[in-house]
Amino acid sequence: MGEAIPVSGRQRAVLIIGLAVLLAYPLVMPLLGKPFLVGLGTRMVIYALAAVSLDLLVGFGGLVSFGHAAFLGLGGYVVGVLAFQLGADAPLFGLIDGTNQAWIAWPAAVLVTALAALVIGALSLRTDGVHFIMITLAFAQMLYFLTVSLKVYGGDDGLSLRRRNLLPGLDPRDEATFYYVCLACLVVFVALARRILAARFGTVLRGIKENQRRVSALGIEPYGYKLAAFVLAGAGAGLAGALLANQTRFVSPELLHWTKSGELLVMVILGGIGTLYGPILGAVALILLETVLGAWTEHWMVILGPILVVVVLFTRRGLYGLLTEKRSGIAARGADDGGGHD
Amino acid sequence: MTEPLLEVRGLVKRYGGLLATDHLDLAIEAGECRALIGPNGAGKSTLIAQLAGEVRQTAGSIRFDGVEVTALSMPRRVRRGLARSFQITSVLPNFTAEDNVALAVQARLGHGFRFWRDAGRDPALREPARAMLDEIGLGRRGAVRAGDLAYGEQRQLELAMALATKPRMLLLDEPMAGMGPEESRRMVEVLRKLRGSVTLLLVEHDMDAVFALADQITVLVYGRAIVTGTPQAIRDDPMVADAYLGQAEVDL
Numbered sequence: 001m002g003e004a005i006p007v008s009g010r011q012r013a014v015l016i017i018g019l020a021v022l023l024a025y026p027l028v029m030p031l032l033g034k035p036f037l038v039g040l041g042t043r044m045v046i047y048a049l050a051a052v053s054l055d056l057l058v059g060f061g062g063l064v065s066f067g068h069a070a071f072l073g074l075g076g077y078v079v080g081v082l083a084f085q086l087g088a089d090a091p092l093f094g095l096i097d098g099t100n101q102a103w104i105a106w107p108a109a110v111l112v113t114a115l116a117a118l119v120i121g122a123l124s125l126r127t128d129g130v131h132f133i134m135i136t137l138a139f140a141q142m143l144y145f146l147t148v149s150l151k152v153y154g155g156d157d158g159l160s161l162r163r164r165n166l167l168p169g170l171d172p173r174d175e176a177t178f179y180y181v182c183l184a185c186l187v188v189f190v191a192l193a194r195r196i197l198a199a200r201f202g203t204v205l206r207g208i209k210e211n212q213r214r215v216s217a218l219g220i221e222p223y224g225y226k227l228a229a230f231v232l233a234g235a236g237a238g239l240a241g242a243l244l245a246n247q248t249r250f251v252s253p254e255l256l257h258w259t260k261s262g263e264l265l266v267m268v269i270l271g272g273i274g275t276l277y278g279p280i281l282g283a284v285a286l287i288l289l290e291t292v293l294g295a296w297t298e299h300w301m302v303i304l305g306p307i308l309v310v311v312v313l314f315t316r317r318g319l320y321g322l323l324t325e326k327r328s329g330i331a332a333r334g335a336d337d338g339g340g341h342d
Numbered sequence: 343m344t345e346p347l348l349e350v351r352g353l354v355k356r357y358g359g360l361l362a363t364d365h366l367d368l369a370i371e372a373g374e375c376r377a378l379i380g381p382n383g384a385g386k387s388t389l390i391a392q393l394a395g396e397v398r399q400t401a402g403s404i405r406f407d408g409v410e411v412t413a414l415s416m417p418r419r420v421r422r423g424l425a426r427s428f429q430i431t432s433v434l435p436n437f438t439a440e441d442n443v444a445l446a447v448q449a450r451l452g453h454g455f456r457f458w459r460d461a462g463r464d465p466a467l468r469e470p471a472r473a474m475l476d477e478i479g480l481g482r483r484g485a486v487r488a489g490d491l492a493y494g495e496q497r498q499l500e501l502a503m504a505l506a507t508k509p510r511m512l513l514l515d516e517p518m519a520g521m522g523p524e525e526s527r528r529m530v531e532v533l534r535k536l537r538g539s540v541t542l543l544l545v546e547h548d549m550d551a552v553f554a555l556a557d558q559i560t561v562l563v564y565g566r567a568i569v570t571g572t573p574q575a576i577r578d579d580p581m582v583a584d585a586y587l588g589q590a591e592v593d594l
Binding site: 215 | 396432437441453458461
């Protein structure tokens, strides 16, 4: 039976090991005498969430969005602004009071980004291909400049949060606790995405990626499905943004910059487009490279570039493919491509 | 007399200076199998694309099943029962054969916005899909990736997908194109079984197939329907021989 994301025995093993590593990470780091690395893991997990949400679009809908960071930043700003309003004299727009409660601020971030994705998606999805890439980029840059112009919230300098949002019964200041909260968000989102991709909705979405014309000829209007996927992906990135704002206790326009969208795309490509789990690997790898190489030289991108080229050329499905597929390299790639286009 | 199932009036499609469809009138009765023949460049595929709703006509009207569909999109026309198959095989290569048909079944049921239940295990999709594959002769190939099917099998799958939308009328754009004689023969058998239950508009170069299947034949030349008649009448029509067959050397 065709599955949305087929899982072979080898893949299952990789997934179980991966999850075990993620679960053990904050426990092991203090034992290695490096408890300060827990925060790095949190950052990886949060970016993994954003990358997985982008893979929903790129890998399963065939929609290459170059503006996904807009939703990451927007989610962050919702948390930041709500926290800022706590200390403000008047409610925002005269009705919204500030809050530092996670159970209000995080769903608010998800809701706002979902709405933004609905509007941006409704307009962007009237185009295709390169135009879609450019228009999503344009929207993201618009939001970027909007945040730059918001002098009340720090403008260019960004906005600091006094402390992390409060979680009922948990201490968000504890790095390990916060790590597990983020990991839980990631796991829930991935499980949800998996479910959705296997359901009727996901079948149509994957069908559109394969052959949109054929899907239309079956009596299905692709637009609504693509828009729903865009909203889902935007909401996922919004949640990631909310988490990121909490982790760093800081939001700035840099979160929405187009280079951030590019980074998210690199994570997806590096990890494996359309693999759902691969982008987690991609996020971990990219942040690891950034941290290790970045400590060594500020021009670490010079080294990242060739690595990316090698991964794209020699693996069919990124790092995830490298780990889970027996055959790889140019021969296998050629054979697979041959099978796909006849 | 009842209204024809498909009625085309004054259809015009202009590409710059070229008239691909030239004030075309066409009426097809329910249950009929109509073949559309004509030399290359006669505008057959352009006509199919306009009927399917993929190409917007320059002028004219299309009525289907008593309703004006001229302004409707392709998906909307399909949901009204006007489905098509493609000249160049068009399946979802990375879906299995069964998944291809199951998606068509799902399109007919119209409940695509379901986010939870596993579509791969939904009997409401799977059972009709399997039945359709059996009917078309691909019953044993359901689990094969569509891209890995033989060419002829992909053509069959293509037809199965169109049929799974339960159309009242099917626009078939060269269903036998590129098929070997044995595959063609099997396709003719499948189409013969459909006759009567589904109205067919068949564009085909394989004249044996056309004469074996068609109730009526319309000859299209330079975007105009120059004549419509029974296979026998078309065979004997000197105008057809002249326009379509050139020196009339080809044995119909």
